Structures are given as structure tokens and as C-alpha cells.
Amino acid sequence: MxxxxxxxxxxxxxxxxxxxxxxxxxxxxxxxxxxxxxxxxxxxxxxxxxxxxxxxxxxxxxxxxxxxxxxxxxxxxxxxxxxxxxxxxxxxxxxxxxxxxxxxxxxxxxxxxxxxxxxxxxxxxxxxxxxxxxxxxxxxxxxxxxxxxxxxxxxxxxxxxxxxxxxxxxxxxxxxxxxxxxxxxxxxxxxxxxxxxxxxxxxxxxxxxxxxVIHSETDEEDQLARQIEAVYQDTLVRELDLAPTEPEEKFLITKGILQSIKYFEARDPQRVHALKEELQEYLSHLQSLGLLPEGVKQAPQKSKVAWGTLETLAYLVLGFPVYVFGVIHNYLPYLLPAKIAKALTKDIEFYAPMMMTIGMFTFPIFYTIIGLAVHAWLGLSGWALVAYLVALPVTGFFVLHYWHRIQVARRHWIFFSLFYRRSTVLQQLLEQRKRLMQVLEAARAEFLGSFPETKPKTETHP
Structure with missing residues (x-):
């Protein structure tokens, strides 16, 4: 039972x-x-x-x-x-x-x-x-x-x-x-x-x-694979005509990236070392500016910048009251599982199961307390109380989406500021990215060339 x-x-x-x-x-x-x-x-x-x-x-x-x-x-x-x-x-x-x-x-x-x-x-x-x-x-x-x-x-x-x-x-x-x-x-x-x-x-x-499973032999190999994924995965998804959100396709791409790393480490380790340094330099440059790899691809069009800014501002302004409501009612039950998990163990492997298990109790308990409070203090009952309680988890998920949108808007603002005010810095980033794409494309072509029976329409390896 x-x-x-x-x-x-x-x-x-x-x-x-x-x-x-x-x-x-x-x-x-x-x-x-x-x-x-x-x-x-x-x-x-x-x-x-x-x-x-x-x-x-x-x-x-x-x-x-x-x-x-x-x-x-x-x-x-x-x-x-x-x-x-x-x-x-x-x-x-x-x-x-x-x-x-x-x-x-x-x-x-x-x-x-x-x-x-x-x-x-x-x-x-x-x-x-x-x-x-x-x-x-x-x-x-x-x-x-x-x-x-x-x-x-x-x-x-x-x-x-x-x-x-x-x-x-x-x-x-x-x-x-x-x-x-x-x-x-x-x-x-x-x-x-x-x-x-x-x-x-x-x-x-x-x-x-x-x-x-995704199987890397060493931490260094896995780090390089993650860096290549960050910079090159979107390009592979587009070129191979794959579903951009399909986990199985991403899994196969990562397997291919690791296989290609092993291939070049065995044949040309100096080339792998040079790629590591160039990737690290590019990603460190992005990090210093507060940008992510997927946000730096090409100079934006002014019309798209203007429309995207207005759309984001409208979403943030109209959604702000819902965001505040969601934060007030969900902050404590959301925060407590992470705090308790970190207090109970120093092993990061236990954080997720602990947070999920603790959250199974904190959210129902807090929602029950809130329901009793609004019933006693505001007189809510019947369907009005039900609607109020349903709104608690719904607005909780909205808070996550709203916060994500804020982070995306922040990165876009940084990118657009570079475009309009520091075009030299942006141009350097785009040139770095272009060189990396050329290096990765050349490596992919060479790696695939080692499999003469590979058909272009089914290629999944970089």
C-alpha cells in the first residue's frame, strides 16, 4: 500500500x-x-x-x-x-x-x-x-x-x-x-x-x-563536448533537418561529437588542443559580457530589434501583477526544498531527489495554510476558493517563465547595446564565432569522410 x-x-x-x-x-x-x-x-x-x-x-x-x-x-x-x-x-x-x-x-x-x-x-x-x-x-x-x-x-x-x-x-x-x-x-x-x-x-x-548513455572517458573530454554542443549544436540540428527540441536527436548529436573527439585525439591531438583553447577564449569572452552562445549568431535587423523590444516590454508589464502574486504564494515552498537539501547533505548527487521529495510536502502544506487563511480572513469559499487555490501552482509556473523571459530580455539588451554602441566588440565576437564554425565544419567533414558508407541524409556526427 x-x-x-x-x-x-x-x-x-x-x-x-x-x-x-x-x-x-x-x-x-x-x-x-x-x-x-x-x-x-x-x-x-x-x-x-x-x-x-x-x-x-x-x-x-x-x-x-x-x-x-x-x-x-x-x-x-x-x-x-x-x-x-x-x-x-x-x-x-x-x-x-x-x-x-x-x-x-x-x-x-x-x-x-x-x-x-x-x-x-x-x-x-x-x-x-x-x-x-x-x-x-x-x-x-x-x-x-x-x-x-x-x-x-x-x-x-x-x-x-x-x-x-x-x-x-x-x-x-x-x-x-x-x-x-x-x-x-x-x-x-x-x-x-x-x-x-x-x-x-x-x-x-x-x-x-x-x-x-552519453559516455565520455574523462572530465576534460566531457567539458570539450559540452563546449562544442553550446556553440555548434543548433547548427547541426538545422543542417541535418532535425527537430530542435527532440531529445533523441540531441542525444545522437552528442554521441557523434564525443566519437569525433576520440577520432581526432587519436590522430591529431594538437588540433584538439587548439580547438579547446579557441573555444575557451570565445566562451570566456561571451561570459564576461553576460551572453550565451545561442544568442550570438548574426547582427540583428533594426526592425526585429524594435518589434522584439516592444513585445517583451508588453509581456513584462502586463505579466508583472501575476508574477508578484506567484512569487508571494510560491517563494517559500520553492526555496525551502533547496535550503533543506543543502543543509542535509554536501553531495550534489542527492540534491535533486531530496528537493523533489521535500517539495512534495512543502507545496501542499503551504497551499493548505494559504487556503485556510484566505477562507478565514477574506471569506473565500466554494468555487471562489477553488479558483484561488488552482491559481497558486499556475502562477508558480508563470513565475518561472517570467523570470526566464527577464533573463532572455537582459541578454538581448546586452547584444543590442553592443550592436549600437560597441560595434567593434560585437564584430570581434562574430568573427570569433565564424572562425569556430569553419574549424568545426572542416572537422565534421573530415570525420564523416572516414565513413565512406555514410549517407548525407542520415548523417548525425559533427
Missing amino acids: LYFLLKNLFRIALRVFFKRITVNNRQRLLGEGPLIVISNHPNTLMDPVVTASFMKQEIYFLAKSSFFKPGWQGWLFHKLFMIPVYRREDVGDSGTAQNDATFSKCYEFLGTGGTLMVFPEGNSFMQRRLRPLKTGTARIALGAEAQHDFNLGLKILPVGLNYSDPSRFRSEVFVNVGEPLSLEAYKEAYVQDPFKAAHALTDQLKEILEEL
Whole structure:
């Protein structure tokens, strides 16, 4: 009952916390057990919530034993179908016997057609990278099948979680669901050597998950990829005739950018180094002026500047009363989750799930208090009170949009000021951007030329 209630509450909370959740191959999440769902693990408790929210069956989760503290926390985790795993780095060699009991419980659960979710990296770090996988998932899967002479029909379902900004409210998630993997092919290998079979399966799972996530080898490589995305992604979307807001297309573009970086690092590292320096110089110049890459493309037309300014001013003036109403009623319940999360933990990976969970309570509590107050002090009741309460979350979202519009207007004003008053600075920026585009276009052409069978209409790599 508690699991069902919290699952539905989290479904609602996810729709509020994230601006957009896109699931690729969603139908694969509808399969029933026996099933082991595996995923990368960049965002701690948010990861199982996101994936489980799209699955209809009850799911058991493997979680590190340190979460199961005595008292209410341990009780809650057990009620949420979590099974403790005793990692050597947490409990030393003493966890071996306890893990044997954990594995037995998993075998029994999978043998009855259950669904188990595992994060085989073993820990969570907010990186666009798949870390080495532990063999526990493979051992559980092969052990469960072995108990049924490999006739259980167990499948492993890989899921790649790709967050646009894991810790930020109203960011996006691209859930990339892979092809379910059967284990019949491992029967002979397991009979001969269970240890080697588990390692072979783990290697295969690693290859599968790397295809489903944005995977950079180093922080430096990821930083370069992000810089290229910031400057060049819009151009690629336009040239390849892709949907500008389609997460799958952006995912493929980023995969292509990382692949091209690896290509040139292996063949011409000096060229990569020069690109890094030029990108850093350009982006630092933009940052010093308070501009973003997507806002600097070409000198604006005077007619568009005038009309855009009038339109923005009209929106800001007419929307200001609604903005004030929304801020007054939503500021505290919006601010408190972030403050509480930062007070409870210094690990950034926990911020998002904590903020979302705390927000599930702060907003309803504050809205209830406000409703009681306006009923007592202003005499609102019936449909008038209902309309007032409905206006609270609606104006809360309007505040976010209004604030975003202010930031956009500010950047446009800076850009237009450069255009009219400091044209030399603007010209330098445009020249920098033009040189970068030429360098990136040349690199893209060379990289694509290394794939002779690539057809122009399906190109997705820079």
C-alpha cells in the first residue's frame, strides 16, 4: 500500500520537477518478469524513481546497506521493496555471508516472476560517464537461471538515464531503453566456469549500457563536448533537418561529437588542443559580457530589434501583477526544498531527489495554510476558493517563465547595446564565432569522410 501510494505521488512530483521526460522504446518497460532492470546511476535516488514510474509492476531494488539505518529509515526502505547489498567498501569482508542471503532472496523473487532493479556501477556520481560495472548483477541473473536449468526465461532490460542537468529544477531527462537480453547463450559457459561467465556477461552489459548513455572517458573530454554542443549544436540540428527540441536527436548529436573527439585525439591531438583553447577564449569572452552562445549568431535587423523590444516590454508589464502574486504564494515552498537539501547533505548527487521529495510536502502544506487563511480572513469559499487555490501552482509556473523571459530580455539588451554602441566588440565576437564554425565544419567533414558508407541524409556526427 505504501509503495503504491508513494509511486503515484512520485509520478506527479516527477512531472512537476522535470520540464520534460522523454522515453525511447517505452513499450519495452511494459514487459513482465522474471526481469532484471539495469541502469547507469548518475542521480542517486532519482534514478530508480524515474524508471520505476513508467513500469506497472511492483519492483524490488538493490541498495547499499548503509541506507538501511536503524529506526524509521530502515523500516521505510524495507517497505519500499529495497534489498540491502553489503559492499566490501562499506562493511569489509564481513558482508559475504549477508550477501549470500541477499542473493538467495533475489533468486527466490526472480523465480516467482518478480522484477528487480539494479545499478551495477555500485555507486552514484553526477557524470556523463558509465563507470566500471560490478559483477553482482550478472551473478544474480546467472544464478537464478542456473537454479532452473536455464529455463526460467529471465531477461535483463538495460536503461540509459541521460539528464540535461541532474540537479536543476525544470531540467530534462531522456530515458533510453535498450533491447531485453536473454541468458540462454551463457548456459554452457556458466556450467564450465561461473566466475568467467559472470565476467563475460558483465562486459556485455557494459557495452550495451555505453550505447544507451552519453559516455565520455574523462572530465576534460566531457567539458570539450559540452563546449562544442553550446556553440555548434543548433547548427547541426538545422543542417541535418532535425527537430530542435527532440531529445533523441540531441542525444545522437552528442554521441557523434564525443566519437569525433576520440577520432581526432587519436590522430591529431594538437588540433584538439587548439580547438579547446579557441573555444575557451570565445566562451570566456561571451561570459564576461553576460551572453550565451545561442544568442550570438548574426547582427540583428533594426526592425526585429524594435518589434522584439516592444513585445517583451508588453509581456513584462502586463505579466508583472501575476508574477508578484506567484512569487508571494510560491517563494517559500520553492526555496525551502533547496535550503533543506543543502543543509542535509554536501553531495550534489542527492540534491535533486531530496528537493523533489521535500517539495512534495512543502507545496501542499503551504497551499493548505494559504487556503485556510484566505477562507478565514477574506471569506473565500466554494468555487471562489477553488479558483484561488488552482491559481497558486499556475502562477508558480508563470513565475518561472517570467523570470526566464527577464533573463532572455537582459541578454538581448546586452547584444543590442553592443550592436549600437560597441560595434567593434560585437564584430570581434562574430568573427570569433565564424572562425569556430569553419574549424568545426572542416572537422565534421573530415570525420564523416572516414565513413565512406555514410549517407548525407542520415548523417548525425559533427
